[in-house]
Amino acid sequence: xxxxQGSLKLVNTERIxxxxxxxxxxxxxxxxxxxxxxxxxxAVANPxxxxxxxxxxxxxxxxxxxxxxxxxxxxxFLAPALLATAAIQNALDEVVFPTLEGFKWNKSxxxxxxxxxxxxxxxNGVLLAAMTRVLFSVTVYGTIIYLFHGxxxxxxxxxxxTALAAGAAFGAFIMGLAAWTKNDDTFLMVLNRFVIMPxxxxxxxxxxxxxxxxxxxxxxWLSPLWHSTELGRYLTYGHQISPWMFVFHxxxxxxxxxxxxxxxxxxxxxxxxx
Amino acid sequence: MTNxxxxxxxxxxxxxxxxxxxxxxxxxxxxxxxxxGFLGPNGAGKSTTMRIIAATLxxxxxxxxxxxKDPEKFGPEIKAxxxxxxxxxxxxxxxxxxxxxxxxxxxxxxxxxxxxxKIEELLDFAQLVEKRSVKxxxxxxxxxxxxxxxxxxxxxxxxxxxxEPTTGLDPQARHILWDRLFRLKxxxxxxxxTTHYMDEAEQLCDRLMVMDKGSIMxxxxxxxxxxxxxxxxxxxxxxxxxxxxxxxxxxxxxCERIEVLPDRILMYADDGEELLHQLNQKGLHPLTSLVRxxxxxxxxxxxxxxxxxx
Numbered sequence: 001x002x003x004x005q006g007s008l009k010l011v012n013t014e015r016i017x018x019x020x021x022x023x024x025x026x027x028x029x030x031x032x033x034x035x036x037x038x039x040x041x042x043a044v045a046n047p048x049x050x051x052x053x054x055x056x057x058x059x060x061x062x063x064x065x066x067x068x069x070x071x072x073x074x075x076x077f078l079a080p081a082l083l084a085t086a087a088i089q090n091a092l093d094e095v096v097f098p099t100l101e102g103f104k105w106n107k108s109x110x111x112x113x114x115x116x117x118x119x120x121x122x123x124n125g126v127l128l129a130a131m132t133r134v135l136f137s138v139t140v141y142g143t144i145i146y147l148f149h150g151x152x153x154x155x156x157x158x159x160x161x162t163a164l165a166a167g168a169a170f171g172a173f174i175m176g177l178a179a180w181t182k183n184d185d186t187f188l189m190v191l192n193r194f195v196i197m198p199x200x201x202x203x204x205x206x207x208x209x210x211x212x213x214x215x216x217x218x219x220x221w222l223s224p225l226w227h228s229t230e231l232g233r234y235l236t237y238g239h240q241i242s243p244w245m246f247v248f249h250x251x252x253x254x255x256x257x258x259x260x261x262x263x264x265x266x267x268x269x270x271x272x273x274x
Numbered sequence: 275m276t277n278x279x280x281x282x283x284x285x286x287x288x289x290x291x292x293x294x295x296x297x298x299x300x301x302x303x304x305x306x307x308x309x310x311g312f313l314g315p316n317g318a319g320k321s322t323t324m325r326i327i328a329a330t331l332x333x334x335x336x337x338x339x340x341x342x343k344d345p346e347k348f349g350p351e352i353k354a355x356x357x358x359x360x361x362x363x364x365x366x367x368x369x370x371x372x373x374x375x376x377x378x379x380x381x382x383x384x385x386x387x388x389x390x391x392k393i394e395e396l397l398d399f400a401q402l403v404e405k406r407s408v409k410x411x412x413x414x415x416x417x418x419x420x421x422x423x424x425x426x427x428x429x430x431x432x433x434x435x436x437x438e439p440t441t442g443l444d445p446q447a448r449h450i451l452w453d454r455l456f457r458l459k460x461x462x463x464x465x466x467x468t469t470h471y472m473d474e475a476e477q478l479c480d481r482l483m484v485m486d487k488g489s490i491m492x493x494x495x496x497x498x499x500x501x502x503x504x505x506x507x508x509x510x511x512x513x514x515x516x517x518x519x520x521x522x523x524x525x526x527x528x529c530e531r532i533e534v535l536p537d538r539i540l541m542y543a544d545d546g547e548e549l550l551h552q553l554n555q556k557g558l559h560p561l562t563s564l565v566r567x568x569x570x571x572x573x574x575x576x577x578x579x580x581x582x583x584x
Contacts, residue, residue, distance in 0.1 A: 034369075
């Protein structure tokens with residue numbers, strides 16, 4: 001018996017137009033579940049080892065010599081930056097690989113695009129799913145920082161939303177680039193060595209941006225990591241920033257997210273209709 | 275099928291990529307319940323036409339409606355009624371057979387309650403019941419192809435589109451697949467197929483459009499095309515690659531038409547055996563000879579001067 005065919009009323013296109021991205025999220029979550037033990041181990045082991053080595057080890061040294069940084073314990077100073085770094089790193093992992101896979105490795109995005117789901121919705125779904133994992137990882141990270149006494153007050157948890165914002169903003173933009181690239185090997189190499197690594201090192205992560213030579217500070221100014229970290233430090237322990245800078249940091253991240261999504265939408269639509 | 279409802283209609287359809295014209299102003303109609311084929315070599319414009327119909331590629335000129343709608347204005351509405359089987363399988367390798375069917379149903383916005391029994395029906399149809407929990411990576415080429423077809427049927431589409439459905443499969447896998455597609459055809463499913471295999475076109479298509487270099491060379495049923503563009507039978511003779519061209523002028527006088535290929539000569543006549551007899555009487559003794567029925571390959575050769583698979 002061949003399957004039935006031609007049920008004209010079966011598919012509700014209007015519903016897909018408003019909720020199609022969630023089907024893409026569902027597919028991504030199904031794939032996360034396959035790697036759940038690995039995802040869980042990384043989410044716990046990564047921050048644990050990092051905080052043990054840098055936060056506590058190096059931190060002890062710094063606290064003993066200079067009484068901390070920016071008027072607080074080194075770990076408290078470091079925590080917002082670590083959360084934002086983890087958010088960005090996780091977001092990139094979860095947007096770059098699915099995008100390269102969807103367009104190049106097994107072309108599954110073309111299969112999704114043969115259904116009523118649009119390229120924009122695929123992009124939204126991939127980012128939304130990535131942010132679900134980021135939320136999970138950053139919450140675990142935050143909990144471990146708390147257990148290491150990295151948060152001096154309950155306000156420490158406020159670094160989680162600022163970290164998420166940085167992950168979403170940078171993730172959207174890089175997702176667009178992953179959709180645009182034809183050469184996946186070079187793309188991954190350039191991304192890891194010339195984007196992520198400098199961003200991590202020169203965004204005021206381990207020390208304040210102002211203590212860096214002026215000719216290197218531009219990396220921080222461009223980096224969503226620095227803007228998110230500054231906001232996080234202000235919210236968690238009252239790091240001093242002017243109201244203007246507060247607004248500017250938020251605006252920068254929002255603008256980067258808006259630009260990144262627009263760019264990603266265009267690249268997804270263009271690649272699918274080429 | 276006698277239903278004459280037109281599901282797809284193209285008028286002067288054009289697709290250009292810069293200076294290259296992939297589809298050069300073609301007209302065609304596909305009716306409900308029909309099995310319609312695009313036959314032509316690689317680069318003929320078949321897949322491009324399919325992608326325009328599937329609302330994933332914009333046209334450069336002309337008109338096209340699918341279910342009465344323009345794909346550029348009503349992409350999602352049209353896609354809701356299509357089942358697409360692309361040339362290359364693009365299944366989700368990280369998921370199992372069953373999960374691939376499930377998630378594809380979700381992409382069409384179908385409820386879990388609808389999809390669950392549908393999966394059983396499709397697994398049975400695709401002969402993949404025992405492989406339901408196996409990851410796609412572990413399937414053979416033929417199984418992946420059947421799964422891709424089953425996946426395209428999850429939303430009970432009006433039109434099932436198959437781009438080169440059996441390319442790259444071994445003969446046994448091709449026959450299993452043809453059997454499945456033939457069942458769909460028997461059920462009155464509207465099939466749209468591109469192929470460069472003449473046997474596939476003959477087996478599966480009610481009506482064929484022969485394409486070459488973006489244009490339509492002819493359009494009819496497989497039997498109609500053979501009747502119009504070829505003789506009943508073909509005598510294939512081989513005199514050795516260096517002698518074929520030498521004897522060709524003598525052979526020309528004996529039949530309606532000949533085609534000199536690098537390795538053999540095709541002689542077109544309604545009675546092949548009789549033609550071979552005449553050949554022998556003239557003292558021409560080929561190294562090998564074969565009488566066969568005319569096929570779509572002969573039609574294509576007549577229309578374009580080239581074989582289908584170069």
